[in-house]
Amino acid sequence: MRSGGWKPFWAALFASLLVLVPLVGGTVLLSRQQLRTQLRQAARSESGVPIQLPKTTDQLTVLLCVSGEQPGFVLAYLNASQNCVHLLSVPAALTVPFAEEETSLARCYAAAGPARCREALAQVLALPEDTRYLAFSPAVLERIASRYGPVRVGFTGALTEEELARYGRSRAVQGISAGDAHEFLCQLQADEAFSPVRTAAARAAVWDAFLRQDLDLLPATLPDALRASSSALLTDLTALDYDALERTLEFLANNSAAVAAQALPGQWNAASGTYTVTDASRAAMQTFFNVSPTEAQASSFSEP
Template identity: 85%
Template sequence: MRSGGWRPFWTSLLASLLVLVPLVGGTVLLSRQQLRAQLRQAARSESGVPVQLPRTTDQLTVLLCVSGDQPGFVLAYLNASQNCVHLLSVPAVLTVPFADEQAALAQCYAAAGPARCREALMQVLALPEDTRYLAFSPDVLERIASRYGPVRIGFSGALTEDELARYGRSRAVQGISAGDAHAFLCQLQADTALSPQRTAAARAAAWDAFFRQNAELLPTTLPDALRGVSSLLLTDLTALDYDALGRTLEFLANNGAAVEAQALPGRWDAASGTYTVTDASHAAVQTFFNVSPTEAQASSFKEP
C-alpha cells in the first residue's frame, strides 16, 4: 500500500519536470537571446547614428593660418546649436599690437608664429578666450585638401572681370586645386593695387567653396587627416578638440548647416599700407558669432 502510494507521486513529479524543465530552459534561453539581440541592436544604433544632440561644447573657433611669403588668415566658427559654419577672412596687413608697438598681422606671424597672432587678434577683435589656432604650410594644406579633389570657385564676387583677366581667369565658376588656389591668392595679396578687403574676400570665397562642397566628407575625413599630419602642424588643438571637430562637422553636415563667408572690413590707408579695425569690423565679428549688437553691448557691460 505504502510503496504503491509513492509510485503515482514520483510519476507525477517526473512528468511535471519533463514539462517544466524544457519550458524554463527555453524561456531562459529565449530571454538571453533577446537580451543579446537588444545589445547588438543598441550597438548598431549607436554606431550608425550620425548625429548627436548639440551641446554647448559642440562649437569650435579656430584661427586658420597658411604660412609662406604671403601668409593667409581665416577665422572659422563651427557651432552645432546654431547650425552654422562661419568663415571670416582677415587681411594679412591688419594692424595689431605687437611688442608694445603696432605691426601687420603677417609681420606678427613671421616673428612669433600663430599663437601670437591669435593673442593679437583677441586684443583688437572680440574673440572667445578658447579660440584655437591651426597653422600649416602650403604643401601640407595641399596634402590635406588633395583627397577632396578640385574645388569649384567663382571669384566674381571679390574681383572685377578686368582684375580676373589680369591673372588669366574669368568670372566663370572653375575647378581649382588647393595648391593653385593658394598661388593665386598669394598673387592677389602681393598686388598693392588691390584693397586688402578684396583680396581677403577672394580667400573667403575659396574656403567657402571648400566647406560647402565637401560638407558630407569632412566629418569622417578631416579630423583623421589632421591627425595624420600632426607633426607638421603648428596648433594647440587637442585630441578632445579633434573629437569635437568631427562631432560638430557631422551634426552640421546632417542638418544642412548654413555656410557663410566674408572678409573683415576695415579702414585701408594705401599711402601708409595700414589696415585698421573700425566699427564695421566689430559689427562683422558680431555677425560672425551670430551675436546681435544688443547682446554684445550687454555682455560688455558685465566686464570689469
C-alpha cells in the same frame, strides 16, 4: 459618354502624381542622407573608434593660418546649436599690437607664429578665450585638401572681370586645386593694386566653396587627416578638440548647416600700408558669432 468618362480619371491621376512625385523624391533624398550617415558611423565602428553622438552644445572657433611669404588668415566658427559654419577672412595687413608697438598680422606671424597672432587678434577683435589656432604650410594644406578634388569657385564678388583676366581667370565658376588657389591668392596679396579687403574676399570665396561642397565628407575624413599630419602642424588643438571637431562636423553635415563667409571690413590707408579695425569690423564680428547688437552691448556692460 465613354470619352467623357475618361476626363475625370486623367484629372485624378494627374492630381495624384502632383502629390506623390515630390513625396517620393523627398523620401529618396532623406534616405540617401541617412545612408551616408550610417556608412560613416559603420566605418568608424569597424575601425574600432568609439562612436560619439554630436551635441547641440558642440562648437569651435579656430584661427586658420597658411604660412609663407604671403600668409593667409581665416577665422572659422562652427556651432552646432546655431547649425552654422561661419568664415571670416582676415587681411594679412591688419594692424595688431606686437612687442609694445604695432605691426601687420603678417609680420606678427613671421616673427612669432600663429599663437602670438591669435593673442594679437584677441586684443583688437572680440574673440572667445577658447579660440584655437591651426597653421599649415602650403604643402600640408594641399596634401590634406587634395583628397577632396578641385573646388568650384567664382570670384565675381571680390574681383572684376578685367582683374581676373590679368591672372588668366574669368568670372565663370571654375574648378581650382588647393595648390593653384594658394598660388593665386598669394599673387593677389602681393599685388599693390588690390586693397587687403578684396584679397581677403577672394580668400573667403575659396574657403566658402570648399566648406559648402565638401561638408558632407569632412566628418569622416578631416579630423583623421589632421591627426595624421599633427607632426607637420602648428596648433594648440588637443585630442579632445579633434573629437569635438568630428562631432560638430557630423552634426552640421547631417543638418545641412548654413555656410557663410566674408572678409573683415576695416580702414585701408594705402599711403602708410595700414589696415585698421573700425566699427564696421566690430559689427562684422557680431555677425560672425551670431550675436545681436543688444547682446553685445549687454556683454560689454558686464565687463569690469
